[in-house]
Amino acid sequence: MTLWNWGGISLKQYKVAFVSLGCAKNLVNTEQMMALCREAGYEITGEPAGADVAVLNTCGFIESAKSEAIDNILELARLKDEGKLKKLLVAGCLTQRYREEIKEELPEVDGMLGTGSYTDVVSAVEELMAGEHPEHFGDIHRTYEDGERIVTTAPYTAFLKIAEGCSNGCAFCIIPKLRGRYRSRTMESLLHEAEELAERGVKELIVIAQDITRYGLDLGDGNSLSKLLKELCKLPFRWIRLHYLYPEAVTDELIETIASERKILHYLDIPIQHCNDAILSAMRRRTTKAELIALFDKLRAAMPDVVIRTSLICGLPGETDEAFEELCDFLREQKLQRAGVFQYSREEGTLAAKMEDQVDDDVARRRVELVVDLQSRVMDEWNESRLGETVEVLCEGFDTQEGCYVGRTWADSPEIDGRVLFTAGGVIPAGEFVYVRLTGVSDGDLTGEIEE
Structure with a gap:
C-alpha cells in the first residue's frame, strides 16, 4: 500500500466507503468525514464491497x-x-x-x-486497521x-449547514441530548464556504439547521438569519431555499428579507407539529x-405566492379525538401545500415518553393515514390550480423509465416534494433552468412541455 504523510503521521492509503443515513444535516457531517479521509x-468510495x-x-x-440503521449494520x-x-x-446519533x-x-x-x-x-480508521476497537465520544x-x-449532492445543489444542535427542548425530541445545545457557525466561515460552493457551480443553496431562525443569537455579535441571507444573496446562486424556520422566531425583519430578496424562494419549511393548544403546550412548543x-x-x-411546508405529529400522549379533529379542520382551512406527517414515537429520555394517556399505536397510525389522505387532496387541488402556468424548472436529467425529462420548481425541495415531468425537443443538461408550461398532474407530480 502507498504511504502518505498527514499531520506528521505516516498513514497507509486505505479504501474507505461511506454510507450516510438520515437527514441532510447528517449528510454534511458525512461529507466532512470524507474530506478528512x-x-x-x-x-474514498460509496461502495462498501x-x-x-x-x-x-x-x-x-x-x-x-x-x-434502518440496524438493518444497514447487519x-x-x-x-x-x-x-x-x-x-x-x-458514527452518528445511534452510537451517541x-x-x-x-x-x-x-x-x-x-x-x-x-x-x-x-x-x-x-x-x-488507523486504529481499526491496527486491530484496535476505537470509541471516540467527544463533547x-x-x-x-x-x-x-x-459535496455528494448533484453539482448544481448543495446544503449549507449554518448551526449544529438544538436548545428548544421539545418534549418529544431527543436531538438536544444527541447533538448538544444550539451553536451557530460564524458568518465569516459560512460566507467562505458559500463562496466556494458558488465557484463550483452550485445554483441551488439549501440553508439548513435544526432551527435556522435562531441563527446568530448565541454568538452575541449582532448577526442574524436575516443578515446572513442578505449576504448570501450577493453570491451568484439562482435559488436559496430555507429549512427549517421555527414559527415563534419568524420576525417581521426576516419576513421582509425573504419577501424582498428575489433569490430566496418563497418556499418556507415551518414545522408546527400540531395546532391544538393543549397538545402544543404538552409538546413544549412556544x-x-x-x-x-x-x-x-x-x-x-x-x-401571496408563498408555499408553506410543515411537519406534523399524530398520536402524542393526550391527543384526544377532538384534538385530532381540530388538527384536520385546521389543515382543511389553512391548505398548507406541503406536509410531512409522522406517527408519534415514544423515545426513552424524552419528557413525552413519561406522559400519561399514551395513544394506542393503531389509533395513531390511523390518524397519520387520515392526515396524509387529507394533505394529498390539498396538494392535488393546488397542483391542478397551477395547470396552464409557465414555471421555472431546474432540470435534473432525463428519466429513461418515464421517457422524459424530470425537474423541480421552486416549490419543490429535493427528495421530499414532487417533480415536474416534461418533454423537450432538444437536449437539456441536468442543472439547467428551463421554462415549462404545466399541462397535467400524475400521482402528485406535474407534467408539462418546455417553452422555448
Whole structure:
C-alpha cells in the first residue's frame, strides 16, 4: 500500500466507503468525514464491497430511523462475513444514544464515533486497521463545524449547514441530548464556504439547521438569519431555499428579507407539529393556534405566492379525538401545500415518553393515514390550480423509465416534494433552468412541455 504523510503521521492509503443515513444535516457531517479521509490520502468510495473500512453515519432520532440503521449494520456485517469488507465503523446519533447497547448486542461493529467526534475519523480508521476497537465520544456541545467537505449532492445543489444542535427542548425530541445545545457557525466561515460552493457551480443553496431562525443569537455579535441571507444573496446562486424556520422566531425583519430578496424562494419549511393548544403546550412548543394562524396570514400578505411546508405529529400522549379533529379542520382551512406527517414515537429520555394517556399505536397510525389522505387532496387541488402556468424548472436529467425529462420548481425541495415531468425537443443538461408550461398532474407530480 502507498504511504502518505498527514499531520506528521505516516498513514497507509486505505479504501474507505461511506454510507450516510438520515437527514441532510447528517449528510454534511458525512461529507466532512470524507474530506478528512481524502486529505489523509485514503481512497474514498460509496461502495462498501471491496473496502478496507465502511463508515456508516447513522440517525437515531425515532424508531424507524433506528431500525434502518440496524438493518444497514447487519448488511455491512454480511459483507464482512463474506470477506468483502474488513472493518465497520459506525458514527452518528445511534452510537451517541446507544453506545453500550451496540457494544453488547452488535459485535459486528468494530468501532464507534459519537456526534462529538466526527473529526476523529482518520484516527479511528488507523486504529481499526491496527486491530484496535476505537470509541471516540467527544463533547457534543463543542464540535468543529467548519473545514472542507466532499459535496455528494448533484453539482448544481448543495446544503449549507449554518448551526449544529438544538436548545428548544421539545418534549418529544431527543436531538438536544444527541447533538448538544444550539451553536451557530460564524458568518465569516459560512460566507467562505458559500463562496466556494458558488465557484463550483452550485445554483441551488439549501440553508439548513435544526432551527435556522435562531441563527446568530448565541454568538452575541449582532448577526442574524436575516443578515446572513442578505449576504448570501450577493453570491451568484439562482435559488436559496430555507429549512427549517421555527414559527415563534419568524420576525417581521426576516419576513421582509425573504419577501424582498428575489433569490430566496418563497418556499418556507415551518414545522408546527400540531395546532391544538393543549397538545402544543404538552409538546413544549412556544406557539398557540392563534399565533400560527396570524403568522401564516402575515406570510401570505407579504408573499401571496408563498408555499408553506410543515411537519406534523399524530398520536402524542393526550391527543384526544377532538384534538385530532381540530388538527384536520385546521389543515382543511389553512391548505398548507406541503406536509410531512409522522406517527408519534415514544423515545426513552424524552419528557413525552413519561406522559400519561399514551395513544394506542393503531389509533395513531390511523390518524397519520387520515392526515396524509387529507394533505394529498390539498396538494392535488393546488397542483391542478397551477395547470396552464409557465414555471421555472431546474432540470435534473432525463428519466429513461418515464421517457422524459424530470425537474423541480421552486416549490419543490429535493427528495421530499414532487417533480415536474416534461418533454423537450432538444437536449437539456441536468442543472439547467428551463421554462415549462404545466399541462397535467400524475400521482402528485406535474407534467408539462418546455417553452422555448
